[in-house]
Amino acid sequence: MKKLSRDFYDRDTKEVAQELLGKYLVHHIEDQIRIGRIVETEAYLGGKDLASHSSRGMTERNKIMFGPPGYAYVYLIYGMYYCMNTITEKEGIGAGVLIRALEPIQDIEGRTQGPGLLCNAMGITKQLYGHDLLSDNFYLAEKENDPFKIIKRPRIGVDYAGKWAQKLLRFYIKDNPFVSKR
DNA sequence: CAAATGATAGGC
DNA sequence: CCTATCATTTGT
Numbered sequence: 475m476k477k478l479s480r481d482f483y484d485r486d487t488k489e490v491a492q493e494l495l496g497k498y499l500v501h502h503i504e505d506q507i508r509i510g511r512i513v514e515t516e517a518y519l520g521g522k523d524l525a526s527h528s529s530r531g532m533t534e535r536n537k538i539m540f541g542p543p544g545y546a547y548v549y550l551i552y553g554m555y556y557c558m559n560t561i562t563e564k565e566g567i568g569a570g571v572l573i574r575a576l577e578p579i580q581d582i583e584g585r586t587q588g589p590g591l592l593c594n595a596m597g598i599t600k601q602l603y604g605h606d607l608l609s610d611n612f613y614l615a616e617k618e619n620d621p622f623k624i625i626k627r628p629r630i631g632v633d634y635a636g637k638w639a640q641k642l643l644r645f646y647i648k649d650n651p652f653v654s655k656r
Numbered sequence: 657c658a659a660a661t662g663a664t665a666g667g668c
Numbered sequence: 669c670c671t672a673t674c675a676t677t678t679g680t
Contacts, residue, residue: 533664533665534664535663549663550661550662551663551674551675552662553663553674553676554660554661554677557675559675574675588676590677591677629675630676631676634674635675
């Protein structure tokens with residue numbers, strides 16, 4: 475499988491979010507290789523996007539978002555679940571793409587239809603915070619040639635973000651059963 | 657609909 | 669320093 479290059483992430487966040495659909499998330503754990511196909515993403519912009527952690531400036535938690543593209547931003551939410559993002563665009567922007575759902579491909583146990591569940595099933599924890607996605611044990615890989623239709627919807631669970639909550643920054647593969655409900 | 661559960665951002 | 673809040677999930 476072909477690893478995605480740094481250049482892939484160094485582009486407009488909305489484009490990266492859409493093109494991430496269908497690609498593979500690969501995590502080597504000891505002698506296992508866990509692989510999931512990305513079926514749902516959300517774009518989190520830098521600057522004024524109130525739904526993004528980066529909208530209130532750089533903090534101890536989100537500073538990795540302001541770094542160079544192609545790194546993982548993993549954080550704990552609601553005290554019990556991890557969420558994983560990939561950093562996009564140039565250093566200093568603070569943008570990224572949240573991986574919301576995966577289709578299990580290999581060595582995956584449990585459900586993957588939701589940001590918290592998928593991290594659990596993939597074995598993603600905060601030890602992968604700031605991890606380079608071009609490394610050998612944790613990376614994203616190119617998709618096979620199989621076409622699908624992309625649906626655009628408002629993001630989920632970000633009602634507090636005012637008008638930003640209604641923007642069409644959530645993307646998923648049409649008719650894929652592994653996309654999260656709601 | 658509410659609880660579980662802990663890091664953290666922002667107010668004091 | 670304190671505490672309301674949160675890019676969630678599950679069960680009643």
